[in-house]
Amino acid sequence: MASFASRRLQKERAEWRKDHPFGFSAKPMANPDGKGQNLFRWICGIPGRAGTPWEGATYKLTMDFSEDYPGKPPKCKFVFVNGKVLFHPNIYPSGTVCLSILNEDEDWKPSITIKQILLGVQDLLDNPNSASPAQAEPFQLFTQNKEEYLRRVKQQAKDVANGGQKLFRITVVVEFMTPHTVLLATTKPFAKDAVDAIKLICEEHGLLFEKLEGYKDRAELYEAVASAEACIVRSDVCDEEFFSHAKKLKVLVRAGAGVDAIDLPAATNHGVCVQNTPGQNSNxxxxxxxxxxxxxxxxxxxxxxxxxxxxxxxxxxxxxxxxxxxxxxxxxxxxxxxxxxxxxxxxxxxxxxxxxxxxxxxxxxxxxxxxxxxxxxxxxxxxxxxxxxxxxxxxxxxxxxxxxxxxxxxxxxxxxxxxxxxxxxxxxxxxxxxxxxxxxxxxxxxxxxxxxxxxTPKKMGAQTAQANSNSGIAAAKQIVEFFRGGLVKHQVNINGPALFLALAGPVQPTACIYLGLLDIVKRGSTEGMRVLGQDLGFDDPGTAGSLGTVPLWMIEEWMLRLCPSSLSSVEIMFSTFSGESEELPNDNYDRPLSARPDARPPYVIVVHSCKGGVGKSTVAFNLSLALADSGLDVGLVDADVMGPSLPAFVKPEEGHVYPTAAGSLRCQSFGWLDVHKVAKQGAGLSAQSAKEVVAMMLTQTDYGSVKYLVVDCPPGTGDIPNLLLGGGVHPSCAVVVTTPHKLSLMDTKLGVDKIRRDGVTIGAIVENMAYLECPDCSRVIHPFGEADPRAALGLGDEVPVVELPIEATLSTSFTAPRDSPPGAGAPRGVKGIYDRLPMVIQDWGTFIACLAVSM
Structure with missing residues (x-):
């Protein structure tokens, strides 16, 4: 039975066909398999109103509906123009429209129709709302230099009219002239039928098949894997020594779901893609x-x-x-x-x-x-x-x-x-x-x-003939997809070095197709490889493993560094097309060209608390300084847009909103957009607006060479990963701040459970205000009692706990001189933080390796 939302959308589709405004278009998009339409995703066209700088062009926009529609509004996003977000004060960097009738906390009503939304967006184009800025540059020009703003809008209209909103498609296929070797290596043999099926799949696709079953000595395994470029294992141990012998290995597939016997960081360091075959032995x-x-x-x-x-x-x-x-x-x-x-x-x-x-x-x-x-x-x-x-x-x-x-x-x-x-x-x-x-x-x-x-006498979870066969066959098929189509399926470690193919053509695109062929060029194994024609286009990354888009700078860098002469033949066809396409590049690539290529650091440490006033921002700032002092390139983002703290301690350089340097640390805060009005602006932001502001700080900030980013999150038990994903960032780990007070620990438990459910590793617990030292006798006093935060938060012994004292001079730590050692004149609390926080994880190299695996 159709849901209420689908019935409402079907009705609106029928009404639109009967009567809609001249020049507008709106229809459901086709499903990825080409069969039928997706009623919950529409592609729309909005004409620029006559007599305005927007006239002469039709602007493409997507509308995504949820099952809660019309209780909740659709999400409306403009298609990028020449790889850039539409230039408008009320359009976020991701293309999302900032309009009150699209906000359920403001003017959205269930009676509002698709037609009314599109007319409202058309009106917004020429009548920006300066009270709700979403994009910094057009907002500044609109309010400070109207003439230049109108010039940019008119040029944008010409670009769109001349095909600026065309979508890029390329045609590529990788064909290997020399066959790859697939090794089946297990101490527990597969059933004969399964081995025969795996061998047949490999040989049908031009892959050489070898097997090593029931081996007793690891030396046999090392000798066999030395010449293999793909390997299928079961519960076999694959450690650093294994990968050091597998000089040619590109992909390792575990026939089954569990990968605890595989050293994932070692695989990543050796450029090996590790996959599993989930679901094959579920029955x-x-x-x-x-x-x-x-x-x-x-x-x-x-x-x-x-x-x-x-x-x-x-x-x-x-x-x-x-x-x-x-x-x-x-x-x-x-x-x-x-x-x-x-x-x-x-x-x-x-x-x-x-x-x-x-x-x-x-x-x-x-x-x-x-x-x-x-x-x-x-x-x-x-x-x-x-x-x-x-x-x-x-x-x-x-x-x-x-x-x-x-x-x-x-x-x-x-x-x-x-x-x-x-x-x-x-x-x-x-x-x-x-x-x-x-x-x-x-x-x-x-x-x-x-x-x-x-x-049981032995591990029996997958001990059926069907599971034995299914997992092996699935592994063989994934290897074929990896080599023949460049697809990475069920990958469980982060991407190692990869081959990027640049686009050629009269128009320089802003994104390209990424083929997950790990480490091919770096190993010099591209002899005899040529690129022919298979249509990949801009597919949804969620449906094709690691297939997605990457910025042009990255392709150029890899091509210059790795591929000057290693490809024997490369043929890349480039074409553009327009019209009501079903493929939208800004779904995959939301970074504006104004951001530096390294503006999105790879390692993200979130500092989180469920109670306000427990010292979260103090810990975040001092943790960042401690990391920077240890020689790392570190940035700090003040993501608490409702009540940013950094502007009170670190001032922008000459009024410019660049990441401000604090010693060797680079900082960014929403409060610097307007220090005098930040409280008013922050209080008026909706949850969605706050998410978009955080995304803007993450994607439109030039962090230089910063590799490790500390994010000072807002207090509460909210959805931290969802707050950051708008900027394309997933937390690597969380440092949770609490006090010993029972109420703080109770609320922190809720937040920790939520963070862990979201797949974020708890890196450390900071127990602030844990004790104080008597100034006369130096006796340690615990005013809130001696808590056991690990037990209270349901965490194991592997999570370190750092106790910080109550220190009167701690609040001066933000402005304390960084060029003098914390000696007699330095606040004891600050010194304590500097002493303790770098020791949260004894070996930062190991810590970063753990973060890489959790990404």
Whole structure:
């Protein structure tokens, strides 16, 4: 049944066809597969009004509707003009229109139609709203130099009329004249049918196939992988030594989902693309988990491989048994969980209130040893914990203690804990499930029915013929896509060095196609490679792995550095086209040309607090200075646009809004746009406007050579990643600031849970105002009590905690001289921060490597 939003859009589409303003156009865009239309995404044309500087051109605009429409307005974005955002005071750098009727917090009403929106946008073009600036340069010209502003608008209209809003398309294909070698290397052999299928796929696409199965010595593996350019593994260990022998390796595919046996930073450093094949063994794992539950209840278990119940899932099976299903996954929305047939929960502790808990998570920094005694004890009477994931996620000492003290609690797993013998000894034979041959007598049956600890003889999650075959075949297909089409699918490490192909033609484009062929040129392996013709165009990066767009400067740099003579033949066809296209470059590339190529630093550390007044900005500034003092190129962005702090301590240079230097640190703040009106402006910003302002500071700031960016986020439990994604930035890690006060820790727990659900690593906890020193006797006093922030926030021992004192002179740290050592005259609190914050992570090199993996 069609939703209310789709019915409303269908009605508006019909009304538009009957009657619409002259010169306007609006229609749903075609689906990516060319079949049907996407009713929730429209492409529109708005003519410049006659008698205005905008006349003579039609301006393309997209409208994206949500299922909440018309309760919420559509998001309207202009198509870029010659690679640049439309020049207008009320259009954000991303192309988004700033208009009150498009803001649900202002003048939006459900009765407003698409026709009224387009007419309103047309009126806005020639009547900018100076009270809501969204783009700095046109706003300044409009208010200070009207003549120059009108000249720029007229020139823009000519550019659009002459095809300035054309969309670029190129035609490229990479064909390798020498075949690549694919190695299948596993200690656990694939089924023969799977090996035959993998070999057939490789040979059909001109790839050489080799296999090394059941090897006993790592030396055999190193010898085999030395000549391989692609490799398929299962649970085999791929460490630094492995990659150091794999001199030609470009892509490594794990046949399965878990990659904890692969050293991802090492792979990245060696320019190897690591992929996995998620979903191929989901049926097998789900059936094993549910089968173990039945085995526990019905006492049937033999530890042998079986076959799948094809097309069935754990949720459906459980529902068939009359069970209520709950689920928590930080990477799925509640609606997505509900669509799968489960009731969504919002944190891990809630899951452990269920009678049966089944774990399906990878072993990562965040999940290792995360299941502790507190969670185990919180399970209800008769609770059953099923672990078909990894043993590393359980704190095994806590597991032993919980099972020994609670005979009603059961643990079922297919990855034996390291302390299995200790657990079996503590529980006794009657409470440990063993394989039994023969018929149980009545007495034995009674004893067997009360067992509470079951572990399979081996890791069995993917031990079905179908999963064994599916994961291997999927790996082979991904390798073919990588070599033949340049596509990167299910990549789990960051991109290493890559080959960029520049566009040729009469018009210099602002973006180009990026082919994810890692490290081809750098290794000198491009002999015999030629580029022919496959149409790629501007596809959505979300549908094609790493296929996307990159700025022209990057292509030029790579071509000059790496490709002067390494390509034997390159043929690139360039063409442009106009009209109501379904492909919009500003969906993929939002950076204006005014920004420097290195304006978006690769490593982003967010400083976050859930309470105001806990010293977040002080910590952010001093952390930035400490990093800069350690020799790193560092920038600081004051993203708290509602109440920016930096203008009170660091002043702009001669009134220009450039990142202001504070020693070796470069700073940027919304407060510098108008220091005298910042409080008024900030208070009047909506959430969407605040996000756009942050995006502008991230994308339109020349940070020079800054590589590490510290972001001082607004306080509260809001959506930090969403705040930064408008500027194309994802946090590498978060430094969370709190005080020992119970209320602060309670709120901080909510924020930490939200940050972790969003996939952001907690890098450190800063406990500000933790203590003070008596000026007379130097005795340490804890005015708020001695808190345990790790326990209060549900974090493990791997997250460092930094305690900072209450220091009267701490507020002067922003303006303290940086060229003199903190000696007798320096504030003790400032010195404490300088001493402690660089030690949050003892080895900054390791820290940055961790950040790279989390990106």
């Amino acid at each position: 097998a794992v789900a059936e094993l988990a549910f089968g173990m539950l039945l085995a526990h209840k019905r006492n049937h278990f033999d530890g042998n491989s079986g076959t799948e119940i094809r097309g069935k899932f754990m949720i459906l099976a459980a529902q068939g048994f009359g069970m209520d299903i709950y689920a928590y996954d930080p990477f799925l929305t509640p609606d997505q969980i509900a669509d799968l047939g489960a009731e969504p929960l919002y944190d891990v502790p809630s899951i452990f209130k269920c009678d049966v808990v089944s774990l399906h998570v990878p072993a990562t920094r965040e999940t290792k040893r995360s299941i502790d005694e507190k969670l185990l004890r919180s399970m209800p009477k008769g609770g059953i914990l099923i672990n078909t994931a990894r043993k590393d996620i359980i704190q095994e000492a806590d597991l032993l203690k919980a099972l020994a003290e609670r005979p009603d609690l059961s643990y079922l797993a297919d990855d034996k804990p390291d302390n299995t013998e200790d657990i079996e000894e503590a529980l006794g034979a009657s409470r440990v499930k063993k394989q039994v041959i023969g018929v149980l007598g009545a007495d034995s049956l009674v004893a067997a029915l009360v067992w509470q600890f079951l572990v």
